[in-house]
Amino acid sequence: MKGRTLTRADLCEAVHEQVGLTRQDCAGLVERTLDLVSQALERGETVKLSGFGVFQVRSKRERMGRNPKTGEPAAIDPRRVIGFRASQVMKARIDRALAK
Numbered sequence: 001m002k003g004r005t006l007t008r009a010d011l012c013e014a015v016h017e018q019v020g021l022t023r024q025d026c027a028g029l030v031e032r033t034l035d036l037v038s039q040a041l042e043r044g045e046t047v048k049l050s051g052f053g054v055f056q057v058r059s060k061r062e063r064m065g066r067n068p069k070t071g072e073p074a075a076i077d078p079r080r081v082i083g084f085r086a087s088q089v090m091k092a093r094i095d096r097a098l099a100k
Contacts, residue, residue: 008034041082053086 008030015026037055040047047055057080065076086094 044080049087051087051089053084053090056083056085057081058083 008027011030012023012026015021015029016023019026021029037047041055041057044057046057049055059080060078062078063076065074066072067074
């Protein structure tokens with residue numbers, strides 16, 4: 001999997017192989033899960049997946065930046081952004097994988 005991007009199709013196939021549901025049922029399961037996470041984030045809720053991490057919406061205030069082409073100062077509008085913080089379990093798994 002090194003150097004690849006994990007896609008929805010990859011997730012569906014992995015669920016199919018592990019659980020044994022039909023591919024169509026697995027695709028629906030993955031889609032519904034992602035929809036639930038997205039809807040919670042849209043409402044501004046925190047999504048905590050134990051052993052994986054926390055997705056959190058936070059607000060950024062208006063600030064001054066620069067236009068990269070011209071170098072002119074430009075106002076950056078306030079916005080909401082999604083942050084992700086990996087759990088200690090996930091960090092440990094990644095550290096072990098990188099040590100191999």
